[in-house]
Amino acid sequence: EIVMTQSPATLSVSPGERATLSCRASQSVSSNLAWYQQKPGQAPRLLIYGASTRATGIPARFSGSGSGTEFTLTISSLQSEDYAVYYCQQYNNWPPVTFGQGTKLEIK
Amino acid sequence: EVQLVDSGGGLLQPGGSLRLSCAASGFTFRSYWMSWVRQAPGKGLEWVANIKQDGSEKYFVDSVKGRFTISRDNAENSLYLQMNSLRVEDTAVYYCAREGAYCTNGVCYTHYMDVWGRGTTVTVSS
Numbered sequence: 001e002i003v004m005t006q007s008p009a010t011l012s013v014s015p016g017e018r019a020t021l022s023c024r025a026s027q028s029v030s031s032n033l034a035w036y037q038q039k040p041g042q043a044p045r046l047l048i049y050g051a052s053t054r055a056t057g058i059p060a061r062f063s064g065s066g067s068g069t070e071f072t073l074t075i076s077s078l079q080s081e082d083y084a085v086y087y088c089q090q091y092n093n094w095p096p097v098t099f100g101q102g103t104k105l106e107i108k
Numbered sequence: 109e110v111q112l113v114d115s116g117g118g119l120l121q122p123g124g125s126l127r128l129s130c131a132a133s134g135f136t137f138r139s140y141w142m143s144w145v146r147q148a149p150g151k152g153l154e155w156v157a158n159i160k161q162d163g164s165e166k167y168f169v170d171s172v173k174g175r176f177t178i179s180r181d182n183a184e185n186s187l188y189l190q191m192n193s194l195r196v197e198d199t200a201v202y203y204c205a206r207e208g209a210y211c212t213n214g215v216c217y218t219h220y221m222d223v224w225g226r227g228t229t230v231t232v233s234s
Contacts, residue, residue, distance in 0.1 A: 034220035036153075043203055043224040044145075044153065050210065055222060087153055091219035095167040097143075099153040 002026050002093050006086075006100035012108040015078050021103045023071040023088035032092035035064055035073045038102075039084045047086075048073065075105075083107055110134040110223050114204040117228035124194050124232070130187040130204030130225055138162075138182040141207035141218055144189045146200035147227075154200075157189065158207065158219070172198075194232045201227040 003026040013019045023033070031051040036044040046055040048064035051071060061076040075082055088100040116128040128144070143158040157168045157178040166178050177190045187204055208222030 032217060032220075036221070038153075043226055044221070045224070046208065046220065046222045049208060049220045049222070050212070050217070053210075055208075089153075089220060091217070094219050095155075095158070096169050097155045097219050099155070102152045 001096060002029060002090050002098050004088055004090055004098050004100035006088060006103045008103060009101070010104045010106060012106050013078055014108045015080060017078055017108075019075040019078055019082075019105055021073040021075075021086050021105070023066075023073070023100050025069045025071075025090055027093070028068045029090040029092035031067045032090060033064075033066070033071050034089045034091065035062075036087045036089065037082075037084045038087065044087065078105075080107075110206075112204045112206065112223055112225035114202065114225035114228045117202065117230045119231045119233065120194060121234055122195055122232055125190070125192045126194065126230060128189040128191070128202055128204075128228055128230070132185045132187065132204075132206070135206070135223075137180075137185040140209070142180060142187045143205045143207055143219075143221060144178065144187075145203045145205050145221065145224075146198075146230075147203070148197075148200045151200075156202070159187070191230070194230075196232050196234075199230060199232050201229050203227045 005024045033051045035048040038044040052064045085102045114130045144156040159178045175193045179188045204225040205221035206223040209218040
């Protein structure tokens with residue numbers, strides 16, 4: 001089973017600033033990585049798949065990069081609605097598909 | 109509108125059984141792999157099970173193998189999760205999810221979740 005490790009656990013960033021979230025896989029997952037956003041009381045929402053492709057309707061301020069074992073989600077200019085928990089998920093080696101433990105993005 | 113509506117959660121005792129349902133609409137249900145993903149209170153996401161478009165392949169996380177079964181009815185656009193021998197550690201919000209798919213350079217990829225239901229809560233407690 002591939003273990004996904006996200007860092008940091010909590011990230012404090014001011015509105016308008018850039019946020020950079022990291023995700024590391026215990027072995028290569030190629031570019032088969034997705035990012036999700038989850039707000040309290042809501043279901044997760046797909047942001048990025050294929051490591052760097054934005055899902056339908058996702059604003060351009062969200063971008064994904066990386067391949068192999070190291071991945072990054074960047075939010076270029078934080079808006080109030082972006083404060084949430086973010087999860088990465090690998091789908092290269094399955095079953096099982098596996099998620100990271102999440103990064104909570106909070107207002108600084 | 110693409111939509112998944114999951115239902116069937118409840119409160120039950122350890123050892124009990126429950127069947128979750130997911131009603132799909134707004135897309136060609138029979139064309140997609142489908143998954144169940146759960147989230148224990150205050151915890152992260154955990155994939156539970158998935159099923160191929162025609163139901164011929166089914167996979168489970170180790171912790172539920174032999175206790176949970178997944179099925180689908182393509183005529184009714186519905187997905188199900190039958191949960192038996194429930195344990196306290198199965199307590200979670202259970203989400204139905206559609207697996208997205210894309211192809212690049214002649215190779216197709218799936219098993220990420222592009223549409224999610226709102227979730228249904230399962231509580232196992234004595």
